[in-house]
Amino acid sequence: MTDRHTPSPDDIRPPLSEREAIENCIRSATTAPSLHNSQPWLFRIGAGVIDVYADRRRQLEVLDPTGRELLISVGAAVSTLALALRGAGYRADVVAFPDDGQPDLVARVTVGHRAPPSPAEETLVAAIPHRHTNRYPFTSCAIPAETLEQLIDAARQETAVLTVANPVSRNSIIGLSQAADRRQRATGGYRAELARWTTHRVVHHDGIPPSAIGPWDAMEIMPIRDFGLLQPHLTRAPETFEIHPTLMVLATTGDDPLEWVRAGQALQRVLLTATHLNLATTPISQPVEVPTVRRQLSDTANGIWAQMILRIGYGRPAATTPRRPLSDVLLPSLT
Numbered sequence: 001m002t003d004r005h006t007p008s009p010d011d012i013r014p015p016l017s018e019r020e021a022i023e024n025c026i027r028s029a030t031t032a033p034s035l036h037n038s039q040p041w042l043f044r045i046g047a048g049v050i051d052v053y054a055d056r057r058r059q060l061e062v063l064d065p066t067g068r069e070l071l072i073s074v075g076a077a078v079s080t081l082a083l084a085l086r087g088a089g090y091r092a093d094v095v096a097f098p099d100d101g102q103p104d105l106v107a108r109v110t111v112g113h114r115a116p117p118s119p120a121e122e123t124l125v126a127a128i129p130h131r132h133t134n135r136y137p138f139t140s141c142a143i144p145a146e147t148l149e150q151l152i153d154a155a156r157q158e159t160a161v162l163t164v165a166n167p168v169s170r171n172s173i174i175g176l177s178q179a180a181d182r183r184q185r186a187t188g189g190y191r192a193e194l195a196r197w198t199t200h201r202v203v204h205h206d207g208i209p210p211s212a213i214g215p216w217d218a219m220e221i222m223p224i225r226d227f228g229l230l231q232p233h234l235t236r237a238p239e240t241f242e243i244h245p246t247l248m249v250l251a252t253t254g255d256d257p258l259e260w261v262r263a264g265q266a267l268q269r270v271l272l273t274a275t276h277l278n279l280a281t282t283p284i285s286q287p288v289e290v291p292t293v294r295r296q297l298s299d300t301a302n303g304i305w306a307q308m309i310l311r312i313g314y315g316r317p318a319a320t321t322p323r324r325p326l327s328d329v330l331l332p333s334l335t
């Protein structure tokens with residue numbers, strides 16, 4: 001009997017070596033969100049482990065003097081790496097800050113024996129390439145309560161707290177964001193730092209390209225950072241954004257480097273869950289970058305610290321942003 005099966009490319013392609021599979025997982029990890037698309041991470045493949053380092057040369061000294069947002073970004077990459085490994089059929093165990101002597105070694109991910117991913121893991125893995133920061137207007141469609149509950153649960157799985165802002169706190173967040181924006185624009189070095197990540201770009205492997213800046217908010221209400229501030233030559237059509245945005249506050253219990261990494265892991269799990277649910281998302285960090293404003297969004301008496309504001313809604317597809325090639329983020333293996 002003749003075999004009528006037509007070979008697909010997958011039949012013909014030789015199976016990936018473990019090294020290639022792990023490199024693909026690291027490539028996935030680099031799609032994580034990061035402050036100004038700074039991609040402040042480095043990876044080293046070891047024997048049965050992948051070490052993830054903070055790249056302090058990419059810290060935004062003006063906006064992020066403590067490195068809190070740098071570690072949120074690295075935490076998001078760690079979470080993506082672990083998920084990608086699960087998607088590739090490996091067990092992945094994450095230990096944060098495994099070596100007191102190496103504070104920039106943010107996480108060691110042990111690549112375990114093979115085990116198929118759960119349906120929930122597969123769902124998040126499938127969302128990884130489709131998650132993008134969306135700075136377009138969203139529709140005024142209400143988000144169902146059970147959908148919001150799924151996002152809250154995603155944060156809870158990473159020991160973080162996600163709260164939907166009620167109308168009063170939403171208006172207060174918008175006001176606080178506008179105050180933070182004014183404060184930052186008046187801060188020495190803010191514009192120069194913004195310029196480093198948005199303009200005069202020779203090689204486009206990081207930073208925010210014009211295509212991702214989004215339209216002009218005709219009402220000037222939406223608290224989205226203006227990445228076009230220093231590029232008046234860009235023609236951005238004014239558009240009307242949703243009047244009552246859905247805003248959520250992502251917070252952690254405590255406020256130290258470990259909690260910042262956890263916040264990043266929670267952020268990415270929430271964003272991927274939202275992507276799976278066809279929701280568009282915008283991380284908004286200006287109000288948590290100004291300490292006095294951040295304190296107003298936190299409940300410090302009870303140890304709860306706001307780490308990020310998220311805008312969620314239904315919107316048109318967002319632009320992609322560039323990523324550094326693997327050769328830029330992979331440290332040589334130790335022999």
Ligand SMILES: Cc1cc2nc3c(=O)[nH]c(=O)nc-3n(C[C@H](O)[C@H](O)[C@H](O)COP(=O)(O)O)c2cc1C
Nearest residue numbers: 033034035036037069132133225283284285286321
């Ligand atoms: C810690 C952190 C802070 C961020 N702050 C903002 C922000 O204030 N405004 C904004 O529009 N995007 C913000 N973002 C989104 C990044 O700009 C975005 O992740 C990056 O440009 C890469 O694009 P992508 O998310 O589409 O992959 C933030 C992301 C992270 C992780």
